[in-house]
Amino acid sequence: MAVAGHPCPMKQTAEDRQDLFLDVFRDAALLRLEPGEVLISAGAAADQVFNIVSGMLMVSRTGGDGRRQVLSFLFRDNFVGLTATDRYFFSVEAVTPAEVVCCPRRLLDQRLRDDPRAERAFLDMMFRVIDDMLDQVYSLGQRSAVERLAVFLLYLRHWRRLTERLPDQDPQLDAIATPMSREDIGDFLGLKKETVSRAFGELERRGLLRRTDPQRVQIVDLQALRGLAGVHDFASPRRLVAGS
């Protein structure tokens, strides 16, 4: 069963560094989640933090009128559950079968207080989270439906690359799994599900990708996709290029 924690999404893999603060999860219980299962409910007391061991999770906020924004998708080694308020403002649920470890927020605080190096690592993670979010703001504010979808596919590719520790050129990476629904994608990109479908169609028509089944696309022209997504304008990929 999912334990409710503090719902501010926070995400970043360990990458090359050792994320020292992660050892607060050393003796933590492993939690298994089925697709659709809720880990964090908006409004619950924010007293737990989580780290993802496997699978994909989704962070979302639903407004009083029912509109929902997917704030991010989370992958292995992503951290989740911190916020400035004492209650979560978002929900987190599993997209694929997933495993997470959890620990009381108090324990993490303690750990950070005791070890300056852990605190520094944590702070660095926060900077990366913020940089990623700025990328998302830029996309939502300035890019068209097709461009946002291109960004999204590269974002999935990117995280799989980190999760599976593959080199950037690995052709495996061009087969992108999209286990979330079209509506989830739409709510992430600020679009309706029909628009997402049409954007997929448009990318296929232009020869940038092929759709095999709805949960899977094959990138055909990575260069063109990157051009469309405007990767040059993003902070996160630069970190990536530099980091690996």
Add this chain to the structure above:
Amino acid sequence: MAVAGHPCPMKQTAEDRQDLFLDVFRDAALLRLEPGEVLISAGAAADQVFNIVSGMLMVSRTGGDGRRQVLSFLFRDNFVGLTATDRYFFSVEAVTPAEVVCCPRRLLDQRLRDDPRAERAFLDMMFRVIDDMLDQVYSLGQRSAVERLAVFLLYLRHWRRLTERLPDQDPQLDAIATPMSREDIGDFLGLKKETVSRAFGELERRGLLRRTDPQRVQIVDLQALRGLAGVHDFASPRRLVAGS
């Protein structure tokens, strides 16, 4: 003259707490900026951090194709200049005449390393920055032009309230100064300047505000404006209500 630093925006006032880390600016030089003057240029080395003493600043990112997203507006006691990369990915410029103090990033790092309480305060600020950014993502992804403008006006009102330490009901606060151009507002809200103009017109037509001159609006029906903005769906106002 503006000193170039690292351009990841970070913002939060000291509010009720003492932001202990801010004393790294104690002996710092005061920098005066005229409207339009640039403090940070995207691409410059990110080796300085700043704190705003007075005035309003604007953080923006411009893509390779010229599209620009305004990432945030900054006010007194807002902190600016940290990022995960070693170069800024955004520019910061003055909107009104402004004063900022600056200090080398190294000095801040030192301060945070030496004083766990300062580091804790800094971390808390980061959480609030992230919560604010999540609100922005929700707005850009889910809200209409008129709603976004309502959110924006309340955001200006909110920061003035903090800056001038006024109670929430103070009628002074209903006179909102909008010193930035319509294009700046548009780039912040993901809209074109004409759409911003029309949204102002629409809010006036509905009787929620009056426009006296372009740089000034008078809120007539705060309740209705808050309803339109959907303040219930945001994390930052709750912090505010709780905090003051």
Add this chain to the structure above:
DNA sequence: CGACGTCTTGAAACATGTCAACGCGAGTGG
């Protein structure tokens, strides 16, 4: 007074949203 930039407004073009139909595959119960 004239020139310039910004703001506003209008009309038309465009992108995205809405509504509806259909196809498909998974799961269920006959």
Add this chain to the structure above:
DNA sequence: CCACTCGCGTTGACATGTTTCAAGACGTCG
């Protein structure tokens, strides 16, 4: 094993919201 239903994805036709292009109003500055 089949028929049915259901949810999801896709596609089409049309509605709406936003952008684009253009013109005029207004204020500022020379």
